[in-house]
Amino acid sequence: MAFLDVLLGRRLASREDKEQRVNAVAGVAVFGLDGLGSAAYGPEAALTVLIPLGLAGLAFSLPILGLIVILLTIVFFSYRQTIAAYPTGAGSYTVAKENLGEHMSLLAAVALMVDYALNTAVGISSGVNALISGLPALQPYALWLCLGLLVLLTYINLRGIRESARVFLPPTALFVLTLGIVLVTGIVKIVLSGGHPEAVEAPPPAPGPAEQVNWWLLMRAFAAGCTAMTGVEAVSNGIQAFKEPVIDTARRSLALIVIILASLLLGIAFVLPFFHVVATEPGKPGYQSVLSMVTAAICGRGFLYYLTISAVLAVLSLSANTSFADFPRLCQRLAHDGFLPYAFGLRGRRLVFTQGICVLAVVTAGLLIFFNGVTDRLIPLFAVGAFGTFTLSQAGMVRHWLKNEKRSPLSACINGLGASATGAALLIIVAAKFSEGAWLVVIVLPCLYGLMLTIKRHSAHITRAIASAPLVHFKPSESPIAVVFVDRWDCVSQKALQTAYTLTSEVEVLQVEREGAGEPVQDWQEAARQSISNAKLPPPKLVLLKSPYREVVSLIVEHIWQLERENPSRLIAVVVPELVDHWYVSFLNNQRAAILKTFLLLKGDSRVLIITVPWYLEDRARKGSANREAWWEMFPARLDR
């Protein structure tokens, strides 16, 4: 078995696509990790804003998280509709494109791309940092651990979607199971104790109230809590990864994710006040995450505690996988619409969009290296992308319900409410986090937007230019004039000259006279001329170019341009003899043939053909065929498209 087969798995045929698809449960592991992981940091984010209220703040945890769950439900039903409406991919890019036009859709796409890239970096680094806070000896290797995890995620995703589902399902299940057990235990204890349960380990005492309840604080808490909703859009981008019937499977998977997420959020919000768990200031001594305090309060610090916390950390660090599942699919849709280069739309050996996965890995590696593995400051930034996406998707659905023949003002109202709520949350997030780095997003988004628009214009221009020409009329035409550049009279140039005579009978031999090039004409003329005339072929025309400034390539090209001007109806076939060596030593040889070819291609003219006549070193030619099969095995699929 070939090396690449072992590494990446055997090649998958296009018709095996159906077998690679995932069912609803596996979909949770592939597309849901980001969404479920939000349960760990969403409530925490809201409670942190409420710290100044002290214990009084706990009264607002259920209303705020309840509101978020209602918003989540609206978003869920909205995505259910979009999945049915756009079964090839119902992400906000598609919805915005169908309903709000190209520019809005591009904005949604750009926001989502930034969101995914940031999410990958943040997920990986938060997982590694949590591991390090447990094992401080690993501190010096933080960046290497991040990059190692990134390589692992990239590798698993390159092996195909089924493989990633298989790898990520166990930690996902463990996360849901352990957190569920903890919350159910908590609720049971509350009920049994008549509303006054005793904490196994009491949380740190809440600080006294430092502020009065006010609307701005509650709104900020709501906006912060909204990060609990990030990742919910993932399924809608990846519908085509689900088993047939895709719409039903995708909807079931989305429903599973939303139901689990909503249950966890409501469960956490419900138990918090009874166990008097108030958030602690992050970054200050004595900081503990809310989930850690809740788990310790309900079950104590036993085996279950460590299992739960481990599962939370695993899901957090693997939440980057959602980006790996969705980013390449988004890129494929953008490539399909001309916003990204063609290669993003090609599926690799394992039926995944290799190019997108690799670009995401490279961008993430760049972010991790630039921030040296500490990406906390990026967390508010990816909420910007997520909520921009939600808002545009909801707004698109409003338009959808109003313009559609089955007009549905009620649905439009619900989506309008969702759009307003997510839009308001977006504004609050941007306002609150602007100085902390949200301005970066404000710079990056328009740049990406402009870049992709330029790519689209360019590719549209090319498509127009290629397609608009009238059908060529074939006619028997004159044979071309062949030009052969001969530097030395060796077998490489002999073969080129002979090849030129098989294509046309009008052959010009070009030589350049310059320092260090030996006597150019004399040494081959006699012998070859005799052989040519014996074969009853017309003799070649000899052209000797003088090169006072030692240039070669530009002289040849100038001569070819002149020849082309003098023969306005003929093709000029430039025959380039090329000695082919092993690629790893080719830098040792003269690169003139390659430079000449590149130059003729870039600055040539439409009547100039470039004919490469390769000459292989004897020993290679013989063993060439035997090596060929082995070569295919190592040939990267990306280049074979």
Place this chain on the structure above:
Amino acid sequence: MAFLDVLLGRRLASREDKEQRVNAVAGVAVFGLDGLGSAAYGPEAALTVLIPLGLAGLAFSLPILGLIVILLTIVFFSYRQTIAAYPTGAGSYTVAKENLGEHMSLLAAVALMVDYALNTAVGISSGVNALISGLPALQPYALWLCLGLLVLLTYINLRGIRESARVFLPPTALFVLTLGIVLVTGIVKIVLSGGHPEAVEAPPPAPGPAEQVNWWLLMRAFAAGCTAMTGVEAVSNGIQAFKEPVIDTARRSLALIVIILASLLLGIAFVLPFFHVVATEPGKPGYQSVLSMVTAAICGRGFLYYLTISAVLAVLSLSANTSFADFPRLCQRLAHDGFLPYAFGLRGRRLVFTQGICVLAVVTAGLLIFFNGVTDRLIPLFAVGAFGTFTLSQAGMVRHWLKNEKRSPLSACINGLGASATGAALLIIVAAKFSEGAWLVVIVLPCLYGLMLTIKRHSAHITRAIASAPLVHFKPSESPIAVVFVDRWDCVSQKALQTAYTLTSEVEVLQVEREGAGEPVQDWQEAARQSISNAKLPPPKLVLLKSPYREVVSLIVEHIWQLERENPSRLIAVVVPELVDHWYVSFLNNQRAAILKTFLLLKGDSRVLIITVPWYLEDRARKGSANREAWWEMFPARLDR
């Protein structure tokens, strides 16, 4: 005037070579800076070893430096002979090649290359560090200053040898003049005072003797002082840079360098004891260079002091220029003999060996960055290279005098003495400095040696393979089978098909059926077929390849291999339609044509031709001709060879 003309100067014709050559005095600035700069650190190095002897050590300064001057004289006369014997370049590489064989010559070349690269880095960083010790505010920018100086030196050398002579002559003259005035003043004062001159500024008092005089100490002092001789070999490598008559001019230039250097060395050695100047421990508080103490003792710290010290620093930091003058010439000789790639032998726009200059600049930049601008530890290392070179050159001359018809045992004895002395110094240097980094040289030298030997073997293999083939017999042969790969039926592929028919009448159209490629055959067949048959051309053979694994390139290549096997007497012309875009956006388009061409070239077969049919976007084709002239101006000369 074009940008490159302003930046680098106008192109120089090969016949302008004579006008670019330098006279004997300018030769001192081009090839002598390294040698003259040695006067600054050679005596210092010897005296530093003698510190443990206290004031008693001063008695040995004149004998030791006198011995070194005698050695220098032997080396001088030896190089005078080699210059006459090998007027195209008399460096130790050539001498060793002619007299000691290929392996010894390669060893000499490798030692010299390492010497030059280290010398450049050390020269630049010592100049910058001296500047910084005067202006400590520049400390944080040390590396940037080093790199800036490197860029400046590279730039001046790329502008040609006359330019570098013009730039470097003033500091050289200032160095010789000021140091000469100081030493002459010192001698006059000694004579006038009857051998008991009074120091204007007394040097720091010498420490008491810590050691007895012993042979090992004196030998080490001698070996250390021998660094005063580094750089003397430079002229012999660059003979062809001198004005006609080259032998006389080069000899005069070498004589000038050696006479100035010997005078400075003897002058310094002579005045030291009278002014009681003993070296201070480098790196310890109160350190002062010997030259600084001597100048202050003779003239005080006035204007002349600062002028002298500035000139010394300038020559030290510009001593890197000797490497820039010689390294590329050595590379050219090595390329000529096949030890380095062909490109090292090509002269650029200003008649200098561009490739060698650029490689030296890159290697030096690497060293400076790796050592962060502090290259003190490299100083002993380049003495290894220099003395290896001396020894091999002297040994070669011994052989030369013995084998030559004008046998001269006396000359052989003198060179033998020189070889023994330089060889002994080399051994002492390696032994004394092994743990300080000389082991690095011991690793690097064999690696470079092996690399260059491999290159030589490879290029010899290719030359043999190309030349040995018998003359081809031309015969009227069958026209080739053309294969055109058509992905979409647009003007790019239309043009390719039409071109195929001008080369041969047997055309095969290849299509690949795969996901996302549309209906491959239907859409063009009707229209084109009619046009082809109207033109009384034979219809193309349609071949449809199925691609279950989405591969394209490998399928096409496999098909071409098969076609070639089935037609053992025919050429297969693979016609590749290629859409040509501006180079800076070409990554947006499909690279399949380029990949296919590369693949066919590397793994193709000798009966497969690659025919590129470029298709230009309409607007480019029109303005193409107008832009061409401007293009040449920007075309790097390196690529035009």
